[in-house]
Amino acid sequence: MEQTITPPLEWIHTICDQFTEITGWTLRFMSAKPGEQKSQEAELSEVEKYCWYESIEDGNRCLGYLYLTLPEEADQDRLFVTTTKFAELIAGLISKIETLNTSLELKNKEVSTLMDVGLSSSKQSGLQDALQKLLEAALQLTGLRSAGFFLLNSESNQLSLRVQYNLTPFEIPFHQRILSESPPDLEAFSKEGIVISSQETPQLTHWLPEGCLTGVCVSVQSDSGPFGTLWAFDRRSRRLNDRDIHVLKSIGAQVGTILERAVLIKESQNQLRLKKELKVISESFPAELVRDPSQNREFQAAVHTISHHEVGGDLCEFITLSPHVTCFALGDASGDSIPAAVVMASVRGALRTLTEGPLEEAKDTRFVISRINNALYHTSLPHQFMSMLYGVIDTQNRTFTYTNAGHPAPFWAHKGKITSLTSHGMLLGVTDTNDYDYSVIPICTNDIIVGFSDGISEAMSSERKMFRSDGIMKVLENHTADTAEEVMQGIWSKLQKHLEGGNDGDDRTLMVIKFARDLE
Template sequence: MEQVLTAQPLDWIHGLCDQFTEITGWPLHFTPAKPGERKSLEAELCQNAKYCWYESIEDGKRTLGYLYLTLPYETANDHMFVTAIKLAELVGGLISKIETMGSSLELKNREVTTLMDVGLSVTRQEGLQDALQKLLEAALQLTGFRAAGFFLLNSESNQLSLRVQYCLHTFEIPFHRRKLKESPPDLEAFAHDALIVNRHENPELAKWLPGGCLTGVCVSVQSETGPFGTLWAFDRRARHLNERDVHILKSIGAQVSTILERAVLLKESQNQLRLKKELKVISESFPVELAQERDWDREFQAAVQSISHHEVGGDLCEFIPLSPHVTCFALGDASGDSIPAAVVMASVRGALRTLTEGPIEQARDTQHVISRINTALYHTSLPHQFMSMLYGVIDTRARTFTYTNAGHPAPFWVHKGKITTLTSHGMLLGVTESNDYDYSVIPICKNDIIVGFSDGISEAMSSERKMFRSDGIMKVLENHIEDTADEVMRGIWSKLQQHLEGGNDGDDRTLMVVKFAPNPE
């Protein structure tokens, strides 16, 4: 299928498809769709037998293109047909979610920029109520009306409430609390910006005018983000309004909208400050923990470096002592980033702590722990939320390392000077309710090293659009085999920072190094 170029920066989707293809062996492709081409593209994907599966990618407003699977290059991968489709559906849903959020954020940024420019031209008042009072007073002075009021719309209940009035008491204005759907003049104003009500010419609407008033004008107050309410002006005379009067009232309505938007932005800014402080507190409750009790006979070194792209992230790395000679650790990476990823990570962390506080035999059973965490995450997370995880148990007396890898990047093992990649054992956590996970047991000798990492390390992108990959870790590791765990970790991290200089730094990153040698005094 011929590629169709659009103005959308969708190159990252092609990169994701390449990674999917490399991991599963099933070719995943993405074709952008220009306006007017959707039907022809969908028809081709539906009718051509070479396409096994397809799904549209949306950004909340339009179709950006189509994700589709073709037959694998090798028939040995045919048995993964169902799994490949499920994973492709998951990937497609995540891509659409990301693009929708990006589109929404871009629109919001444009709106905020425009509102800030408008806000600079509005005279500052000490309070919102005073500012609205001044605007109503100005409306009467410029148009000659005798009274005015502003009704604020509650978007949740669709009810209008009189919030500010000028030259009239609240009880003098009829229906000062009314349902929008039950108020034809307000609905008409929202539909056509303004409505003129004359008691004699529109007797069916006369009940919305205060007693003794013959003329009223209802003007909508709204912005690009939605309606705020309606502005009413009343007069005891039977007036025939000209375009100038209506235009002035619309201008006043626009200024009311600007003031309200600024008040909303101020509140949002305060909420963002509060949220930032709360996120800092949350981030401090998720430290990278190492078992460092000096009186434990622990014949290995451990070094960890972990950073989050946002205030909180989804990477997990914890060491938990089970007995004087047995320590378990977990290295994981939750889907997404920031708060959603942190929520998934916190759920897994809680399950991990609960399972490792039980009988030591269960905590040592890596299959059991991973399976229980998978089931717990499946029942407590959303369908698009999942996590990769490596769970291992170090026994320094038996000189063994037992582990189960659930979809996490395969760690390296340095054994007697030779570097190998450890085995993976199953699907990501939380994808399905039950999975059959395997485990591996390897012997550990003095000076053996295990290096684990999240995909934020291996997929770190340079300014030249090249990933660090696991090869980058291995090259550094080859030159640090005789070093301590901390020296190995700092060597890899330093090389990673050089690779990233001027490149993309948009992911959580965790690097863990374990060396089976006594801790230096």
């Protein structure tokens, strides 16, 4: 069935015809003509044939006039009072209906505009485009002519114009402004909004673009904090109502949502980038080199190292100095994650530089430790330091020389006896004048050296008990005949059992060296 759509105001003429048929008095409707309303009203009040008229309003403007003309039959004159009261009732009802229609159309327009804004904002690939769309919607819904958004830098407390609509940036005054020096913006954060009028607040009109007589400022905020202020301007002198402020606050809330989403996306991108970079960094410290059979060393070495974060501050590295001489470094940088990794990387670089020099200097453990200490002291912050054990294995002379700078003392299993090796000085990077000592121990076949970071000895169980060095010694006592790999696995298994349900919040490194070949 085809639907008939009644043209706007056509229904009023239909009502007039029905009124005329029922009462015998002619009721007509005259549409208001822009700019001619005074002349129309003068005609209705001065011409004798018009005996009554009433304006029809829609809440915002005059739509036209209902008017009565004298009936042709004189006996109808006696019904004049009744007829005019009836006509007044009809006029009032029509005005109420048109006011409701206008209000409904306005709300439909608001909903439609906000839906369009929501859909377009979610599809916008660019933040600038999404904000432009919101400013455009603010003007459509309020009837204002131009708008701008100022972004707040919370660190500098400065507002900067970032987006504008129907104005160039330089037409808006103070497009870089300090929040504390801008009364309208400050007031917008403490109230629903502030309206600036050339008539009512002339002292604030210098905040309006040239030629504008009205302006309004509302805050843009979210749960995470303030983002800035939203301004709208008009060249006309307008009295803004609560609805206009509410609309601008709603648009400001959407601006805040979009900015918050943009911040989250940016943070997510930064986290993804950081994760990739950390992966690259972590891959540049391959502790697994000690298991590489291509090294063809004259001893066995097994290492297990884990970081609590993507990267950590534990160092374990073996470097071949000559066919029968190998050095290694076992260290633990202060802190965790990236700060610790930076310290560890600095020490690792210094270690590589020093071991590439003359062989005698690389074999001098006291010299190497002192040089690394001096370098770290002058390149790191006061709270950054590192413990380190630097050892040199000489399989030809059957000696192990080492210097321990504040690192947990390693164990030496020698001829059925387990000994804790001596330490020689302070942590690296604490002072620049440390005089380190060194020790030399003899190497025999099947001797074992076990080194570890404090993440092993201080590993906390669910009962708040540390693993301690005793946990290492108990395993070592029963595995002296095993390979380096078997010893390492035995200690690590006992550690994992100790940690069940406990704290796992530190980097951990375990190193086992066994002189398994006949050194004769």
